[in-house]
Amino acid sequence: MIEPNRRFPDRTATEPRLLPATSGAVALLAGAAAAGVLLLALGIGLGSGVPVWPLAVFLLVAAVALAILAGRKGLLARGAGSAAGAAREPVAAEQAAARAALRELRSGDLVTAAEARPHLVPRVRSAIATAAEGLASLAEQLREVNGEMASSADGVVRMTAELASSSSELSASVAEITAAMEELARTASGISERAIAQAELAARVERRGAVGEEALVEAVGGVGEVEARIAAIAERTDALGARSKEIYRVLDLIAEIAQETHVLSLNAAIEAAAAGPEGRRIAVVAEEVRRLASRSRDSVASVRALLDEFSASIRGTVVATEEGAKETRRVLGSAEQAAAAVAELRAVGAETSARARRISAATREQDGASDEVVATLRDVGYVVERTSAALSGLDTTQRRLERLVLGVELLAQGLRRDSPTSLVHLAEGWGARIVGETEVQRALDDLLVEAPYLDDAYMADAKGYALFLGSRRRPVDAQPAAGGGAKASPEPDRDLSARPWFRAVVARGRTVLTAPYVSVNGRTCFTVAVPAFGPNGELRSVFGVDVDVHNWTRIGAAS
């Protein structure tokens, strides 16, 4: 904790405590020590994460102070020797003034240290002023560098965050793409399988089509044969028809002969009857002949019936063969159509087969391609993992950097400078202003508006009870009556007496700047607390502000 020992508003100087040492040797030793510490700090600054700048600068200040003191002692010795006795009063005043200035300087209050003091010799005054300016300038430079570091750190943070999110996005994308590629590979292999199956099917169809075509050609040939046979049958039936006509004629002839024979037999019988008894034998013969003729007639009738049947069946055959021929021709037509269809089918099958083979080849290619893609993605995945690991390392570095930045900032804040970047200076200004306000609450609220890097502002009484509270985040309850009152309010907690900064202020009687801590809402901040004293030096109130580190370091660095 840095505790610039300064009371407000009284500027009663107290007796400074002089460091006992011989002038030159002490100066040299201090300088060497300071230099060594400085070097050490430079060497391990970035790695340790613990700010050592405060120690180094403090030692530097101490060295300068010692140097000046030594010089002053020398001067005092010389001055004491030359103007002893007669100049004792003005020298004591001068000593007091110098001591006061150095004390201010030592305590880090560069503003008061540089103030003009009537009793200071110009040389001393200018030396102190120079020292103060040098320190202020150093502090300012520190702050600038710190600011650059902070923005770099911001940049790193941003980059890290972006990188992290990119890498996580990338990871997610890699995972997605990998999944998609695998899906694609599966689909492709599925397509390939189907294509192969289809090609096989097409090949089978082709073969079957070839078989079918052969069968059809055979069938067509067969049909042609059948047609030829039918034609042959038709010819034969025609011949048979002609023969049967001949037979009918012959039958007619035989029938006629039979009839004639019959009539002949009748005539014979008639003659026999006329012949009387001698005609008996003729009558017998006549009867035989008649029977013969009758049998002939019957035979002819039978044959004719058979022939009729035969003719009918032949006619039937002719009709049937004609029908058959028609049917055959129809079948032939169908077969030819079927042959054409099969040829088409074969062509289609061949095309399908070719297409399937192309698909198969394409999917195989795709397989290879997707394999490559998956392999590439896997490489990317490894890269992303390594990047993430590096980033997490960077994250650690980032946190150390942030801590370093904060540390340097706090070191710089340890010096009160007349600058809007000096929080102690600002806080003491606000405190002085608000104590004199009638509407403190409104002043607190206005302050929060004016300084956006402040989270809270409060005015507590000497007991640590927060009379007024201004908060950026939490709604503030109705103000209690001035002078404090033990009114029970659910929140916020108005009893600040236990706060470390309150205790430090009470103990030290000076403006206190705390180390950074994590507030209730998870933000890193520190508190500047400024005491106000009554006319008798009693603590009357404490004014405090909570500074959000993140907001302050960026805003403070920018100005």
Add this chain to the structure above:
Amino acid sequence: MVPGSFLLFHRGGGLWGIDSGQVVRIGPGRSESAPGEAETEAGGGTLRVELAGGSAPAAGPVALAADRVEGVVAGLAVRPLSTALRTFWPEAGFGIALYSGRPVILLDPLHLPLPLVASGGPDA
């Protein structure tokens, strides 16, 4: 007395004969009918066989209708008409003969069958 020669002619499917001595003229008939067609309607006939006399001499000359004239034939063996023929063909005629295997009825000029008589008078 059987005539020696007869004029043979066809009419109505039958073959007829008349004493050629009785025939005066053969001329065209009133209607043109195809030869061979049996024309039994009275008066028709491609030809007219005009005869010298008729059953009623006072009536003037008589003609017979003929489809076709066969010719004049001599030496026919004339037989009398049989009972059955006369029973079933009441027209008169004095005989029947055969000419080239075909029966011929020989007509009596005095008793000509009406169906065979040509209608109308002789042509001018």
Add this chain to the structure above:
Amino acid sequence: MDAPKANETPAGERSGHLLVRVGEQICAVPVGAVRRVVRALTVHPLPGARAELAGLAEFAGEPLPVLDLGRLIGAPIGPHPLFPVTVVVWSRTADGREAIGLAADEALEVVDLSAASWLPTAGFLVGEALVGDQVVRVLDPDQLGAG
């Protein structure tokens, strides 16, 4: 040449008859009267003749009048005959005999018919007889000339 035969049959005796069919009727002609059975002769119709006279034919060098047996006996016309015949019969007349042809559809056979089954009728149909279960009509050709 044909000699005259005795046609008359004493009653009760069986004598030969030629059975011929005309239409669906069967006629019986005594064999003694039958001169010849021949295939149907060419008949030349006589214009103006009665319907029973089919026409004139030639047989054995002589003109033959042919009667339509169907019309003679009033038999309804039967199916078209395959082998029509002309039965040439002798018909005795006052001065001898003459040949008459009878146009029939079919000549069947010669059978003996018993006289007891005859029914005496007028005209040339002199009776009916039974051959098997078939009724036959018996002709007397001598009466044919009478019409």
